Amino acid sequence: MLCNRRRPSSSTSWTGTASLSAMGRTIDADIVVRFKYDSKGTTKSEARFEKLVQSLHDVGLSVEARDGDNGSIILFVKLEEKDLVDAVYNSRVQDWLYGVCHTAPEQDAQAMLDSTVLTQAERLRIVYNLITRSPDKGGAGITPKSGDWEDVDAVLPLHDQEFNKRWLKEWSTKYFLSVEELTKIRDHYGEKIAFYFAFLQSYFTFLLLPAIVGTIAYFLFPSFSILFGVICCLWSIIFVEYWTLQEVDLAVQWKVHGVSSIQHVRPEFKPDNEREDIITGNKIKVFSPYKRLARQALQVPFALVAGFALGLLISLCFGIEIFISEVYDGPFKRILVYLPTGLLATLEPSLTGILEKFASRLTDYENYPTADSHEAAEIQKTFLFNLITGYLPVFLTAFVYIPFGPLIAPYLDVVDLLAHKYVNDPLKPIQPSMSFQIDQWRLQQEVIYFGITAQIIDQIFEVVVPYVKHKWVSHRKSQSTKFAAKKSMHIVNDPMYESAFLTRVRNEIELEEYDVNTDLREMCMQFGYLTNFSIVWPLTPLCFLINNWIELRSDAVKICYDMRRPIPHRSDTIGPWLSNLGFLTGLGSINTAALIFLFSGNNDSDAVMGRVKSWGFLATIIFSEQLYFGLRSFVRYGVLQLESKGLLQERRAQFLARKGFLDEVMKARGKRVEQTSKTISRARSNGKKRNSKVSKLAECSDSREADGSLDRRKGLEQALNMGLDIMRQQAPEVGVKRRTTAFF
Structure with missing residues (x-):
């Protein structure tokens, strides 16, 4: 068995269809692909559709087409069972080669699949990889919404409604x-x-x-x-x-x-060289790490600009809010108090969206080879935006508003500030506002908002x-x-037995x-x-x-x-x-x-x-x-210091794999020894002369072994006596009694 994969309960086993319906016919499929075509019926769309179907067929996938409405075609894609066995076997062998699974694969692919459970997730992942993986890796190379496949706008599995109902009920x-x-x-x-x-x-x-x-x-x-x-x-x-x-x-x-x-x-990875993988020996495409490091250095100015832009916007809205709510006492105050909230709700998403686009382009420019590394790099960039927009208002309240509010308040009163500058003596310093009162509960109110109100809004x-x-x-x-x-326009005419499903x-x-x-x-x-x-x-x-x-x-x-x-x-x-x-x-x-x-x-x-x-x-x-x-x-x-159950389980699997290999080696060695013994027995039965020679050789060998054992015993006794004599010669003569050690 390749991997000891736990057999799921009957509630999680898969029937093999993409959708199960109590009424009507469903189409047996693993993945659904939607192809958008030009409603005018150009030859370009037809050629791309033919290429799509042919590419899916070339990797062993069967395809069934239906009208997708609004200028689209839905393809129901399924991997046949005979091809599924090979695909699953290759996937699990790859896991074993890279150390994900430590149990050696069986030679019979069908026996391996029969002795384990193929989950829905594993099957759908294998089929999806066949569709999207590059042709040199055995896939169709279909990349939705990009390149030659810009007309393919959706590749997805369908929901299993029965599983979803059981899941939510439990x-x-x-x-x-x-x-x-x-x-x-x-x-x-x-x-x-x-x-x-x-x-x-x-x-x-x-x-x-x-x-x-x-x-x-x-x-x-x-x-x-x-x-x-x-x-x-x-x-x-x-x-x-x-x-x-x-x-x-x-x-x-x-x-x-x-x-x-x-x-x-x-698929978007752009290598600049090829080299041999030190571990596998295969040719792999690489991109210079020094070039990537130089491109990653652009993150520093980007982070500074993004942080400054978001920080400036939030600080500006924060200052306007403090001025209107606690300094301003003019007309329309009840209406103007919502102005900073409106500005922030309007400008912040727009600014964040622009910065996220720049972050995405910068991540693409850094040219990461795998989807995981690309995703991680983009997450770390956008996480900066989340920190600023999420935490900066509370930090401003705690470390700016409460400590320095009376000093900042006069600068927020724009009217008084302009009058002071152009009417009064410009050299006279601005004094802290005596009428400004710090809202001691503002910090707690903001935390309560994020703890309760924001959570409800998110839900x-x-x-x-x-x-x-x-x-x-x-x-x-x-x-x-x-x-x-009513207008006699194009409408979808589904067969009655498939209408609900489609x-x-x-x-x-x-x-x-x-x-x-x-x-x-x-x-x-x-x-x-x-x-x-x-x-x-x-x-x-x-x-x-x-x-x-x-x-x-x-x-x-x-x-x-x-x-x-x-x-x-x-x-x-x-x-x-x-x-x-x-x-x-x-x-x-x-x-x-x-x-x-x-x-x-x-x-x-x-x-x-x-x-x-x-x-x-x-x-x-x-x-x-x-x-x-x-x-x-x-x-x-x-x-x-705690024993990790997972690591213990992994080490046990590694030990059992090595022990199994050792048992096979020892078993094969035992067979060779047994075969050698049989050969010697047959040789001894060929004649008395040969037997006498063998006996003499055995007696000589035994005597040599006995002599060697006796010599070793004598050498040990001699070395001990000599060492004791040396120590006694260095010790005082009085009260020293020599003794001889003998071993019998």
Whole structure:
């Protein structure tokens, strides 16, 4: 057996069809491809369609076509069973060659497949790779929306409605998810989606501690409690180190540990040279790492420009808000107070979208070979935008507004400032505003907003809005179909026995693609709010705990009904988000210490400003940073002392593989020894003369062995006696009795 893959329960086994329907005929398919053509029927579209069908056929895929409506054709693609066996066998052999699986493959491919379970995710992944992989790797080389395949705008598997219903029904009655339930997700949607739900489940479970402690701190501890701050910092460090270990355990259990080493080359990758792989000996295409490093250096000015632009916009809106709400006392104040919110809601998405396009182009220019490395580089660039837009308003309130509000307020009063400059003495310094009063609750209100209101808004935009949008699009499409029928325009005439199924297929294709990084980004930002600002409002962890219980289920609903079925890509980690969690943990330890130093005790503006200007503020930041590194090293050392079940399982698999190889070698050697013994026996039976010679040789050999044993015994006795004589000669003569050692 190639890999000991766990056989799933009957609820997760696959019938082999893309869709099961209680009524009507369904088309047996693995993947659906939509081809958009020119409605005028140009020869160019026909040639591209012929090329598409021929390319799919050349890699062993069967194709069936149906009308896709709105100038499109839907192709139902399936890999036949006889070709599936070879494709699965080749995939698992590759896993064994690269060390992902440690059990040697069987020689019979069909026997290997019969002794293991082929999950939905593995089958769909193999078929998808056959469609999209480059021809030199055995694929059709179809890259949707790019190059020669710009008319191919969708390649996706169809949802299994029966599985989705069972999945949501089971989760609706449970508070915690077991590894078996996560494995069901992995078998159906692939490891990348399963890792997200495993992370969310672990994060939800870990939130129980800060939620309980935070509730106690809110009612019993003083504001900005040092004890609660230390607990939150230590908790965040332990969680990150725990999840690092948990990732390895799950990757080993799901047979994907080290799978990143066999990622396929992106079609967009532009190599500048070819060389021989040191390990495999194959020719591989490479891009100079020095050229990539030079291109990556452009990230520095890009980050500075992006940070300055977003920071300037947020700071400007923040200043306008402070001026209107707390300085301005003129007409239309009740209306103008919403001006900064409107500006931010209008300008920030536009600016962020422009910067994200630049980040995407810069990532393309850096020319990464694999999809994972390209995705990680782009995530790290956009993560900078998330940090600025998510955390900067709270930082401005804590470290600018409260300490320096009275000093900044006069500069916000534009009318008074201009009058002072052009009417009064320009050399007279501007005095702090005596009427300006710091809103002591502003910091807590902002944290409460991000802890409660923002979470509710995110849930609405993630689940409700896509659902309403999908229903609206479906309604508009049905209305347009009726209008086309009245006007004798082109309408889809589906066979009655396929109509319901094809309608559902068209609706699924119209759904948006699911990006797991969007949900991981949301959880990462939430984790950052907790580690950085929960000291301001200790009920923050409790709010996140409740939100994440809902998030687990709402994300499942979103995947099942509001998004296309994801391609089951393999992964052995949550990607760069793990390093981002570590960064937020370190930032949180510094920020928590700074907030405690500034606001514990008397937190009026003058007192806080005095603490900011003191050396104690800088010393607190430096001390908290060093304390963080010390605690992280201590926790990491402690976690490493724990026996990782995954690593133990992997080492056991490696040992059994080597032991099996050794047993085969020893078995073969035993057969050779047995054969040699039989040959000697036959030689002895050939004559007395030969027997006597053999006996004499054996007697001589025995005597030599006996003499050698006696000589060794004599040499040992002689060496000991000589050594004892040397020691006694150096010792005083009085009271020394010589003795002789004999060995008999």
